[in-house]
Amino acid sequence: QTVVTQEPSLTVSPGGTVTVTCASSTGAVTSYHYPNWFQQKPGQAPRALIYTTNNRHSWTPDRFSGSLLGGKAALTLSGVQPEDEAEYYCLLYYGTTRVFGGGTKLTVL
């Protein structure tokens, strides 16, 4: 059973920068895992942010960026806004199946 691991929680100050990472139990995350990132606020459905490692959807603010970092997928938020407080999930592709990370609760304080 493949497990995808994220930091359970992170805290950032408004205006700051924070990076959420996404690791795979099978080894290094590569571009062939086509990492996707989602934001979920309480009581809402997830919203897509980043796809295929580092591509923003048309509705994704520029302050969100994706990358590969040290064998993991990474989501970086720069110039964090109070409304960025949310849960963030990565999704990795393993051939015909997909696995979500456990989620990272981001607190803006």
Add this chain to the structure above:
Amino acid sequence: QVQLQESGPGLVKPSQTLSLTCTVSDGSISSGGYYWTWIRQHPGKGLEWIGYIHYSGKTYYSTSLENRVSISLDTSKKQFSLRLTSVTAADTAVYYCARDSSGFPYYIDYWGQGTLVTVSS
């Protein structure tokens, strides 16, 4: 903008079958460009990928659920459906439908609002 909407019973008895339908607002369900996907979220927990169906009828399921799950497609109604048999309390969750691209670049873009299904007698 594509809209997806889940529908179905909010309460299912243990050992029975959970059935949900997702209605898609546009004609993309009839194109070969997407996988039509079900995802669930247990209360207070993370997201769990259940599986998907392609326009061709091909399906792929999570190994943890593959013995109990099936997904079907009705393009004439712009709908796809989830069936989960022999449910227990552990299947209580919010169920989401979503659209997943079937070719590069790979992404899940649009989601339904989700529907809570409670398994209880």
